[in-house]
Amino acid sequence: MTRSESLFQRAKEIIPGGVNSPVRAFKSVGGTPPFIASGKGAWLTDVDGGHYIDYVGSWGPMIVGHAHPAVVAAIQEAAGKGSSFGAPTEAEVQLAEAIIACLPSMEMVRLVNSGTEATMSALRLARAASGRPCIVKFSGCYHGHSDSLLVEAGSGAATFGVPSSPGVSQATAQDTLTLPYNDLPAVEALLAARGAEIAALIVEPVAGNMGCVLPVPGYLSGLRRLCDQYGVLLIFDEVMTGFRVALGGAQALYEVRPDLTTLGKVIGGGLPVGAYGGSKALMQQISPAGPVYQAGTLSGNPLATAAGLATLAIIRQPDFYPTLERRTQRLTQGISRALSQAGIPHLGNHVGSMFGLFFSDQAQIVNFAEAAQSDLQRFNRWFHGMLQEGIYLAPSQFEAGFLSLAHDDTLIDRTIEAAQTVAKQL
Ligand SMILES: *Cc1c(COP(=O)(O)O)cnc(C)c1O
Numbered sequence: 436m437t438r439s440e441s442l443f444q445r446a447k448e449i450i451p452g453g454v455n456s457p458v459r460a461f462k463s464v465g466g467t468p469p470f471i472a473s474g475k476g477a478w479l480t481d482v483d484g485g486h487y488i489d490y491v492g493s494w495g496p497m498i499v500g501h502a503h504p505a506v507v508a509a510i511q512e513a514a515g516k517g518s519s520f521g522a523p524t525e526a527e528v529q530l531a532e533a534i535i536a537c538l539p540s541m542e543m544v545r546l547v548n549s550g551t552e553a554t555m556s557a558l559r560l561a562r563a564a565s566g567r568p569c570i571v572k573f574s575g576c577y578h579g580h581s582d583s584l585l586v587e588a589g590s591g592a593a594t595f596g597v598p599s600s601p602g603v604s605q606a607t608a609q610d611t612l613t614l615p616y617n618d619l620p621a622v623e624a625l626l627a628a629r630g631a632e633i634a635a636l637i638v639e640p641v642a643g644n645m646g647c648v649l650p651v652p653g654y655l656s657g658l659r660r661l662c663d664q665y666g667v668l669l670i671f672d673e674v675m676t677g678f679r680v681a682l683g684g685a686q687a688l689y690e691v692r693p694d695l696t697t698l699g700k701v702i703g704g705g706l707p708v709g710a711y712g713g714s715k716a717l718m719q720q721i722s723p724a725g726p727v728y729q730a731g732t733l734s735g736n737p738l739a740t741a742a743g744l745a746t747l748a749i750i751r752q753p754d755f756y757p758t759l760e761r762r763t764q765r766l767t768q769g770i771s772r773a774l775s776q777a778g779i780p781h782l783g784n785h786v787g788s789m790f791g792l793f794f795s796d797q798a799q800i801v802n803f804a805e806a807a808q809s810d811l812q813r814f815n816r817w818f819h820g821m822l823q824e825g826i827y828l829a830p831s832q833f834e835a836g837f838l839s840l841a842h843d844d845t846l847i848d849r850t851i852e853a854a855q856t857v858a859k860q861l
Contacts, residue, residue, distance in 0.1 A: 438482040439470045474501030476841035487827035492837040495700035500841030509745035526740035544712030546735040550674035550699030551579030553709035561635035563727045571636040573616040575803025577644035586611040617801040619657040630665035637670040640685035643835035647784040647791025655691040674699035680787035704746030706739035759788040769851030777858035788838040820857035
């Protein structure tokens with residue numbers, strides 16, 4: 436038995452499913468997840484001494500690579516000065532200023548501890564500001580695990596929400612309306628019928644939780660127009676895309692200004708941070724400036740803000756995003772070529788350093804229903820084949836992959852060679 440196998444057995448006795456977040460358990464692909472001992476740059480080392488080139492990057496945060504010296508030094512320095520005070524610190528002001536400088540739609544920002552907290556708090560604010568109860572989300576978009584966002588559509592048109600987890604009450608689910616992604620007429624029809632009940636529409640501006648699905652041209656600007664028409668707040672959940680697809684997030688890339696933005700992942704540089712923000716008029720309603728309550732013992736934590744600031748300092752260097760984008764293109768083109776040569780039908784997408792690969796013979800994939808038709812058996816063979824070759828990909832067809840600054844051309848070419856080998860076995 437490997438050490439990972441024995442740890443997984445022990446873990447399953449005392450932690451539900453053996454993991455502290457479900458997708459880590461390899462449930463959809465099967466097998467035992469390698470338990471990670473350390474990470475450096477683009478590499479992960481497991482407890483059995485296995486090495487992997489990592490394309491998960493902790494599901495997005497590790498954009499400068501694991502254990503980047505500048506980030507490590509910043510965390511160490513902060514830790515030496517005390518790890519939490521429950522009182523304001525200068526680094527919180529600096530991180531807020533750095534965020535606002537990159538995302539001008541955010542005039543004010545509140546730091547929290549996770550993406551889930553950010554979206555949950557943004558919805559509370561939207562409901563308070565509008566006095567309306569309902570929110571609209573899109574099938575296949577993930578916004579964290581708070582009750583009102585754990586809701587899927589019934590089939591076909593918008594229905595009353597159905598909870599996608601036991602423990603979410605029918606009453607909560609009913610206030611969440613779900614529509615297919617990339618379908619403006621469906622949004623228009625719903626807002627025309629029920630706009631006066633709808634506080635906000637929340638969307639991943641590039642969907643990264645159903646694989647990587649891009650907004651079709653005009654989709655995001657269409658959402659903006661419809662929200663304006665019906666007085667509905669537009670929330671971009673940029674927990675994944677913020678500081679990932681561009682320095683200014685998807686809102687800069689697609690030039691659409693949301694009312695509220697939620698952030699997480701990259702802004703914490705690998706430590707737990709989330710954030711939400713928007714116009715001053717909206718954000719002044721948050722306690723203690725206003726009546727909408729939201730708080731956190733560890734919010735704006737000194738270690739987390741230090742890691743976030745150190746990461747932002749690296750990614751704000753001029754050539755950072757073009758370099759990552761070029762390398763991501765090299766990777767996705769190389770993998771696509773390998774699969775084509777082996778005659779494997781597939782669809783690849785990437786934006787900035789976020790990428791996805793569907794094993795599908797469809798001409799395009801624009802929503803969850805289409806993504807769900809991918810060949811999951813083939814994905815599993817691909818996943819395990821690549822892992823065998825030392826390439827660590829997300830263990831699900833419905834997750835995006837990420838590059839970091841540490842993924843240089845040599846590592847990318849090595850990954851493409853692995854893909855050539857694995858493609859022949861699919
Ligand atoms: C990861 C993610 C979240 C949840 O963030 P956590 O920090 O895991 O709570 C919310 N929205 C999107 C788009 C995400 O990718």
